[in-house]
Amino acid sequence: xxxxxxxxxYEQLEHVGDIRIKVFGDTIEGLFINAGFALFDIMVTxxxxxxxxxxxxxxxxxxxxxxxxxxxxxLNYLFITESKIFNRFEIxxxxxxxxxxxxxGEKFNPHFHEIKNEIKAVTFHDLxxxxxxxxxxxxxxxxx
Numbered sequence: 258x259x260x261x262x263x264x265x266x267y268e269q270l271e272h273v274g275d276i277r278i279k280v281f282g283d284t285i286e287g288l289f290i291n292a293g294f295a296l297f298d299i300m301v302t303x304x305x306x307x308x309x310x311x312x313x314x315x316x317x318x319x320x321x322x323x324x325x326x327x328x329x330x331x332l333n334y335l336f337i338t339e340s341k342i343f344n345r346f347e348i349x350x351x352x353x354x355x356x357x358x359x360x361x362g363e364k365f366n367p368h369f370h371e372i373k374n375e376i377k378a379v380t381f382h383d384l385x386x387x388x389x390x391x392x393x394x395x396x397x398x399x400x401x
Contacts (some may be wrong), residue, residue, distance in 0.1 A: 288394070299374050309362070325395065342365050345360065346359075376399045379398075
């Protein structure tokens, strides 16, 4: 289990027609955790998500950039196909090409949750994981 960064997790940037964010992390694990948090924070009222079940998510990619897109796409897929929403992300294994995590959350319930944005896809547009002042960050565009 790896904690997320104690500082700001993400910020929303201006973008015409889609949603663009900048995600921050003290570590690469923190960056992936904060990206998962940002996805659901943008989609639903996240402060109301309970940890009723845990699920293992395993994804791979050719590099860290593809891996973070595949990570977010898999989380979005679980929301779209199984109505699962998450607010806690525990990275168990992370390399440049593989990720294994336990995600905690609950089923979406329209009586308790509100959809803020529907995300159609996670894109590769301007995606690059960079290090600045010993912190990691990446910009991600969600197609809405």
